[in-house]
Amino acid sequence: MIPAPFDYVAAESVPHAVDLLGSLDDDAKLLAGGHSLLPMMKLRLAAPSVLIDIGRLTELIGIRAEGDELVIGAATPHATLATSDLARADAPLLAHSAALVGDPQIRHRGTIGGSLAHADPAADLPMALLALGGSVDVLGQGGTRNVAAEHFFTGFFETSLEPGELITAVRVPRRPGAAWGYQKFVRRANDWAIVGAAAIDGRIALANMGPTPLRARAAEQALAGGVSAAEAADLAAEGTEPGEDVHADRDYRRHLARVLTRRALEHRT
Amino acid sequence: MQVEITVNGQQRSDDVEPRLLLVHYLREVCGLRAANVGCDTTSCGACTVLLNGTSVKSCTVLTVQAAGQQVTTAEGLAANGELHPVQAAFRQEHGLQCGFCTPGMVMAAVGLLAENPHPTEAEVREGLEGNFCRCTGYHNIVRAVLAAADGAAASGTAGGERAEVSA
Numbered sequence: 001m002i003p004a005p006f007d008y009v010a011a012e013s014v015p016h017a018v019d020l021l022g023s024l025d026d027d028a029k030l031l032a033g034g035h036s037l038l039p040m041m042k043l044r045l046a047a048p049s050v051l052i053d054i055g056r057l058t059e060l061i062g063i064r065a066e067g068d069e070l071v072i073g074a075a076t077p078h079a080t081l082a083t084s085d086l087a088r089a090d091a092p093l094l095a096h097s098a099a100l101v102g103d104p105q106i107r108h109r110g111t112i113g114g115s116l117a118h119a120d121p122a123a124d125l126p127m128a129l130l131a132l133g134g135s136v137d138v139l140g141q142g143g144t145r146n147v148a149a150e151h152f153f154t155g156f157f158e159t160s161l162e163p164g165e166l167i168t169a170v171r172v173p174r175r176p177g178a179a180w181g182y183q184k185f186v187r188r189a190n191d192w193a194i195v196g197a198a199a200i201d202g203r204i205a206l207a208n209m210g211p212t213p214l215r216a217r218a219a220e221q222a223l224a225g226g227v228s229a230a231e232a233a234d235l236a237a238e239g240t241e242p243g244e245d246v247h248a249d250r251d252y253r254r255h256l257a258r259v260l261t262r263r264a265l266e267h268r269t
Numbered sequence: 270m271q272v273e274i275t276v277n278g279q280q281r282s283d284d285v286e287p288r289l290l291l292v293h294y295l296r297e298v299c300g301l302r303a304a305n306v307g308c309d310t311t312s313c314g315a316c317t318v319l320l321n322g323t324s325v326k327s328c329t330v331l332t333v334q335a336a337g338q339q340v341t342t343a344e345g346l347a348a349n350g351e352l353h354p355v356q357a358a359f360r361q362e363h364g365l366q367c368g369f370c371t372p373g374m375v376m377a378a379v380g381l382l383a384e385n386p387h388p389t390e391a392e393v394r395e396g397l398e399g400n401f402c403r404c405t406g407y408h409n410i411v412r413a414v415l416a417a418a419d420g421a422a423a424s425g426t427a428g429g430e431r432a433e434v435s436a
Contacts (some may be wrong), residue, residue, distance in 0.1 A: 001309050008270065008287035008333050031334070038329050039311055041288075051287070055334060079323075103399025105317055105326045105377065189398055190312070 003041035007050040014059055014139065014168060020052045021164045022141050030054055030166055032075045035102070035110035036118035060113070060168060063087055070094075070174050074113025074136075074167040078125075079104070081112060090174040093200050096182050097128035103190050113167040116152070119159045122192035122208040124184070126153060130213045131180075131198035131205035134172035140165035153212035175200065181264035185256050187247060194247045197236070197260035199268060209240045209257050219261055233262030272336040276301070277345025285332045292316040292327035294335075295342055303343035303372040307401070314400030317373035317380075318342050324380030326399070343372040346379065355379050355417045364413030366404035374400050378414045387418055 011017035021028060029048035031037060032055040040046040054060060060075035063084045070091050072081060081087050082099035101107055101115070101124050115125040116136060129136075129149040136152055138145050141164055154160050161167070180200040184193045184207070196207030197216070202223050204216040218238035222231060237254035244250050273282050276299055283298055295301045295318065304327055307315030311329040318327045319341040346353035352360065355378050365371040374397065381388065381396035388396060393414045394407075402410060 002290070003288045005286070005288055008331070010333075010336070031331075034331065034334065035311065035329060038331070042309070051331075053334065102311075103314070104381070104396055105314065105324045105399045106311060108320075108323045109325055109330065 001042035003038070004044060004047040006041075006048055008053065009050065010053040011057060014054070014057060014166075017052055017054050017057070017166060018139055018141060018164070021166065024052070025049045026163055028052055030117075032060075032111040032114045033077060033109035034114075035106055036114055036120070054166070055111070065090065065174060066171075068174050069171045072112055072170045072172075074169055075111045076113075078102075078107035078110050078112065078115075082107060090176050091132065091172045093132060093180040093182060093198060094125075094128050094134075094172055096180075097124040097198065100124050100182075100184060106190075112170050116170065117159060117161060117167055119153055119157050119212070120192065121153075121156065121210065121212050122194075122196070124193070124196065124207070127193075127196050127198050127205045127207040127213040128182075129170065129172065130215065131200050131203055132172040132175075133203065134170060136167050137169040137171065138165050139168045144168070146171070149213075150215075156211035158211075179268035181266070181268040183260040183264045183267075185260060195242075195253050195256035195260055197257065197264040199261065199264040204236065204261055204264070206236065206240070206257055206261070209237065209242045209253060211243075214240060216257070216261055223265070229265035230262050233258050233265055236261035270333065272333055274332070274335050274337070275339045277341055283332075287331065287333050289332045290328055291318070291325075291330040291332050291335055291340070294332040295327060295340070301342050301344050304376075305369055305372060307369065307373075312399075312401070313370070313373075314377055314397075315370050315373040317376040317400065319376055319380055322380070322383055324377050324399075341376070341379075343375055346375070353379065354420070355382065355414070358413040358417035359410070362409050362413035362416055364406070364410040366402070366406040370400060370402045370404075374402065374410055378410075378417065381414070382418055388414070390415060393418075 027048050028050045031051040031053045060073045062073045078098040078101045087095040135148045182198050184196040193207045198205045206214045216236040218235040219232045237257040242253035305315040307313035311326050316327040377400045393411050
């Protein structure tokens, strides 16, 4: 499978990438690892007229502590995040989720910013970011803004990124020692979650239970009210309208959400 | 557009379309046909090569993304007429059946051992999860990677004391 023809330009810096985004056609796309975009281009589900390559901008790669937050450059590959001592100590749920994306070769290329911008509701990192109460730094012609995960994912493969904006970094609270659990149900190795659940302390996020990653708020409130993990997990699917596909119908996804939430809560470490 | 890429230690300069996938560049422009196009969807790993020493699926990398970088294919492993230790181990342990997945398996294994020189059996199996052998010859493949990690194949001493591989 061959992508449709496109023009290619390698950005020389983040400001250069923003200038290019502002000056090129509206259908210009940013390319980092390309592990969401290139498969879609090969299937001709996407046919941008121009790709702006930001994958080798070192200013977008790396992990650092900044006050009480961990800051991950948008073009940091999953493998780097998964094996980072800093991330494993301060945000182990995030490092763990990065370690579950695809397979080693995919984790060498795919990036955290790319995964979040792609906004697949079945993906690992969007759910992890929501569970952690993280945010993304977004840069455009008008300057920088910070968008909380709650407001970032707006629909099925849709985000609040405006045309001309790019993600520069991802922020999550540093929480060494916080109890967390992570569950992902798949039929085949390396697959996207049929349903996923991530819990840290009393926050619970679900993958593939709707058009975006979701908080299991009824379960969170019950947990805060002092019920057991099992009782709280019974409420995990409240208010969700998950899609149906060859893998699971709506009721089965709701069942999975309850079971996986219970396991995530009970196996918090 | 013009790209400079070092392929198996040899600096090249080629005029390529931006949409040319790295695997097609290697096979059709460079004439290196070890990397196979299997699934063409980033799943099977038959097209695995090393990009700056790290395993990648070359069906999901644009040639232009590799500009200025080092690409290694299975053709680039042997040196001075000697098989690379991973190649020697695959031969010794019969880590192949039909051979289609083998170049990708070998490159993924080389990448794995560069990151983790002494993996456990479980780490080998997880480390090769991005490579499919449709002959299901995984036992001997895992055995070969463990033998290569032991240095057993390179020294030729593995015959008598094979790594135990459980089902």
